[in-house]
Amino acid sequence: xxxxxxxxxxxxxxxxxxxxxxxxxxxxxxxxxxxxxxxxxxxxxxxxxxxxxxxxxxxxxxxxxxxxxxxxxxxxxxxxxxxxxxxxxxxxxxxxxxxxxxxxxxxxxxxxxxxxxxxxxxxxxxxxxxxxxxxxxxxxxxxxxxxxxxxxxxxxxxxxxxxxxxxxxxxxxxxxxxxxxxxxxxxxxxxxxxxxxxxxxxxxxxxxxxxxxxxxxxxxxxxxxxxxxxxxxxxxxxxxxxxxxxxxxxxxxxxxxxxxxxxxxxxxxxxxxxxxxxxxxxxxxxxxxxxxxxxxxxxxxxxxxxxxxxxxxxxxxxxxxxxxxxxxxxxxxxxxxxxxxxxxxxxxxxxxxxxxxxxxxxxxxxxxxxxxxxxxxxxxxxxxxxxxxxxxxxxxxxxxxxxxxxxxxxxxxxxxxxxxxxxxxxxxxxxxxxxxxxxxxxxx
Amino acid sequence: xxxxxxxxxxxxxxxxxxxxxxxxxxxxxxxxxxxxxxxxxxxxxxxxxxxxxxxxxxxxxxxxxxxxxxxxxxxxxxxxxxxxxxxxxxxxxxxxxxxxxxxxxxx
Numbered sequence: 001x002x003x004x005x006x007x008x009x010x011x012x013x014x015x016x017x018x019x020x021x022x023x024x025x026x027x028x029x030x031x032x033x034x035x036x037x038x039x040x041x042x043x044x045x046x047x048x049x050x051x052x053x054x055x056x057x058x059x060x061x062x063x064x065x066x067x068x069x070x071x072x073x074x075x076x077x078x079x080x081x082x083x084x085x086x087x088x089x090x091x092x093x094x095x096x097x098x099x100x101x102x103x104x105x106x107x108x109x110x111x112x113x114x115x116x117x118x119x120x121x122x123x124x125x126x127x128x129x130x131x132x133x134x135x136x137x138x139x140x141x142x143x144x145x146x147x148x149x150x151x152x153x154x155x156x157x158x159x160x161x162x163x164x165x166x167x168x169x170x171x172x173x174x175x176x177x178x179x180x181x182x183x184x185x186x187x188x189x190x191x192x193x194x195x196x197x198x199x200x201x202x203x204x205x206x207x208x209x210x211x212x213x214x215x216x217x218x219x220x221x222x223x224x225x226x227x228x229x230x231x232x233x234x235x236x237x238x239x240x241x242x243x244x245x246x247x248x249x250x251x252x253x254x255x256x257x258x259x260x261x262x263x264x265x266x267x268x269x270x271x272x273x274x275x276x277x278x279x280x281x282x283x284x285x286x287x288x289x290x291x292x293x294x295x296x297x298x299x300x301x302x303x304x305x306x307x308x309x310x311x312x313x314x315x316x317x318x319x320x321x322x323x324x325x326x327x328x329x330x331x332x333x334x335x336x337x338x339x340x341x342x343x344x345x346x347x348x349x350x351x352x353x354x355x356x357x358x359x360x361x362x363x364x365x366x367x368x369x370x371x372x373x374x375x376x377x378x379x380x381x382x383x384x385x386x387x388x389x390x391x392x393x394x395x396x397x398x399x400x401x402x403x404x405x406x407x408x409x410x411x412x413x414x415x416x417x418x419x420x421x422x423x424x425x426x427x428x429x430x431x432x433x434x435x436x437x438x439x440x441x442x443x444x
Numbered sequence: 445x446x447x448x449x450x451x452x453x454x455x456x457x458x459x460x461x462x463x464x465x466x467x468x469x470x471x472x473x474x475x476x477x478x479x480x481x482x483x484x485x486x487x488x489x490x491x492x493x494x495x496x497x498x499x500x501x502x503x504x505x506x507x508x509x510x511x512x513x514x515x516x517x518x519x520x521x522x523x524x525x526x527x528x529x530x531x532x533x534x535x536x537x538x539x540x541x542x543x544x545x546x547x548x549x550x551x
Contacts, residue, residue, distance in 0.1 A: 056490050070513075077513045078489035081471050108488035109456055109495075116494055197454075 005031055006040040010209035013093060013125045014117055014182060016055035017202040023053040023087070023095060032097075036090045038250050051097045054084065056106045057120035063091040064270040066261040079106055092120035110193035118186060126182070133175035139168045152368045153354050153418070157329045157336035159226035160235040166219050174212045181205050222332075230330020234293060241289050249281035311438035313341035313349045316431060322346075333357060334365065348424055353439055356416040366396075366413055373398075373411070384411050391429060393436035414440040453530045456487045460495050461527045464519040467508050470496050499523065 011018040023033045028050060031043035056079070061072050068076060068089075076086050076094075082104050084096040096106060107113035143165060144150060155161055185203030192200045220239075227236025256277045260270040313322045324341040335355045342348035356362045370384075377383040384398035385406075391397075392412050400409035408423040412435070419439045423431075453461075459477045468476065470492065477487050487495075496517060499505040504523030509516040519527070 074513045074515070075490070075493050078471055078474070078493045081474050082489045084489060104486045104488055106488045106490040108486060109454055109491045111454075112491055112494050116490065 001045075003045045005043040005045075006037060007043070008040050008213070010206055010213055012178060012181065012203070012205065012209065014121060014185065015202045015206070016117075018206060019055045019093075019095065020053040023097070024051055027051045027053070027097065033088045033095055035088045038254050041088070041090075049099075051099060052103055053087070054096050054098070054106050056094045056096060057092050057117050058094050059092055059116070059119040059123050061089065061092050061094070062267050062271075063124075064257070064261075064267045064274065066264045066267075066270065082106075091124055107199070110189070110197060110199035113199055114186065114189045114193050117189075121182065126179075129175050129178050129182075132171060133179065136168055136172035136175060140165075140172060143168070152372055153334060153336065153365070156365070157331055157334040157354060159223060159230055159329070159331040162331045162333070163219055163223035163226070167216075170212065170215060170219070177205065177208060226331060230328070230335050238289055238293055241292060242285070245285040245288060249278065249285055252281060253278045309337075309339055310353065311339070311349070311351065311435065313343075313347070315434055315438060316349060317343075317347045319343045319346060331357075333361060350423075351419060351421040351435075351439065354418040356418075359416060362416045366418065369411070369418060382407075389413075391432050393433075393440060412439075452533065453526075455481075455485045456491060457495060458527070458530055459485055460487060460492065461499070461504065461519060461523055464505050464517050464523070467516050467518045469514045469516045471514060 009019070009022060011022075026033060026043055027046070028048055030046055030048040032046040032049075033041055034044050035042045058072055058075055060069065065072075079086070079096055083098045083100045084103065084106055085098070086094060087097050088095045107116070143161075181203055185200075188203075189200050192198050220243075224236055224239055227239065253274055257270060257274040260273050265273065309326070313324075314320060322341045322343045324339070326340075327336075327338045329336045334357060336352060338352045340348070340350045342350075354365075356365050373384045381403055383401050385401045387397045387399045387410075389395060389397040389412070392410070394412040394414050396413040398411040400407040400411075408426055410419075410421050410423075410427070412419040412421070414436075417439065419435070421435060421439075427435075456477070459480060460473055463473045463476045463480070473492055474487060474489060477485055496505070496515075500507065500517070502522075503520055504526055505517045506520050507515055508518050
């Protein structure tokens with residue numbers, strides 16, 4: 001029978017009521033909270049007991065302390081005097097329990113209590129959330145796929161970029177809500193303490209936190225499934241690799257921190273040791289991931305398969321001694337296949353085939369492409385002019401034109417398929433038929 | 445905005461200061477206040493810890509002795525003045541009450 005248990009609690013750090021109720025419920029079930037581990041609270045088995053729990057905050061405490069400092073010990077001694085015994089700490093959060101049936105609360109002055117919580121929040125919780133929000137916004141602002149000049153289909157067809165954008169958005173939304181809710185609670189709590197001398201219940205957006213946790217898990221699983229389904233093997237491989245290495249890095253940093261605390265290292269030394277290890281391991285992690293990914297590519301492990309290409313060099317030309325570059329990307333919205341096969345010197349085949357996965361998005365995606373090309377045309381002078389689609393058996397056809405001179409580059413719409421094809425020479429009807437047959441509508 | 449610091453005192457502030465008329469260990473105040481008020485006023489341990497820190501910071505009390513984790517404090521002259529000011533405020537309120545309801549209460 002297991003004597004230890006871990007739980008992720010989706011409560012904000014200032015949600016003291018939720019923590020106290022939960023720890024009391026766990027004690028009734030025979031689990032006493034005893035500390036924390038990365039992202040989790042740790043419990044040990046105990047006799048089921050009816051206990052009162054309270055969460056208090058001690059601003060001068062730190063998660064890097066090997067043991068409580070003198071002032072914190074004095075604070076704990078004060079609490080012990082009224083029957084409150086320390087069960088666990090998490091940085092500034094101090095979890096106490098009391099065996100008496102109706103104990104005097106640890107905090108009996110609402111105005112002081114609010115300020116004590118705020119002082120503790122300013123030490124670590126608020127700076128951390130502000131930093132996370134700042135990083136999230138910075139990442140969104142510098143996302144090259146959100147750059148208006150980026151081609152929209154590249155973005156929509158990359159599951160990796162779509163999911164990484166979703167993760168960044170999630171981070172920004174989570175941190176913004178967390179901060180907003182905290183400051184709203186602080187304002188209300190201060191007002192209630194001043195005007196009515198009461199402490200309002202701790203703010204809870206527990207359902208939101210649970211939703212964020214679940215959404216993160218769903219996004220992670222979806223991004224892995226997408227990478228397998230739509231051919232972004234390298235991306236899926238990197239996600240799995242990074243997750244595994246991150247788990248190792250967190251585990252090692254935590255062990256270093258625990259070891260330093262056990263050896264009674266100073267707060268600063270433990271902090272430097274923990275952060276130093278985390279930074280060093282993160283760098284090592286990224287380097288290892290790059291090396292393994294590059295190694296896998298060069299070994300052919302993640303090589304794109306050329307066998308099931310819809311249209312190949314040999315379908316159009318005589319030669320067989322050609323070089324090629326193939327790239328497949330995909331998302332639940334759009335898949336893309338870019339193929340370049342060429343003889344040097346000699347002929348070349350260069351096309352990109354996009355396929356809209358959700359039929360109701362076909363028209364909006366087509367519209368998006370046309371608008372983008374029109375905008376680009378006003379900048380670089382290259383326009384796609386509508387041409388007769390009949391020779392291509394397409395719904396619509398557009399030919400690239402540069403300063404009034406038609407080029408051999410075409411954009412073709414076949415139902416949910418969008419084809420960009422570039423050629424070195426003028427397309428013969430035989431060539432057009434081959435394109436229509438191989439890249440046109442599925443099953444036609 | 446929180447209450448302007450110590451402009452008016454809560455019962456807990458008042459009785460904490462009252463306990464420190466003579467030298468007293470901080471922790472003992474936790475028992476003395478309910479004793480003094482017949483259980484009508486209790487000071488939480490966290491609240492008392494914060495109050496003692498803040499009273500020291502504004503100079504209303506001073507630390508007299510440290511024995512392990514037991515620190516003793518005593519009221520300073522400034523603290524005594526603050527306490528007297530609060531007493532006068534409460535007294536004025538009581539007198540106002542008596543002026544309005546005094547005769548009825550005596551019936």
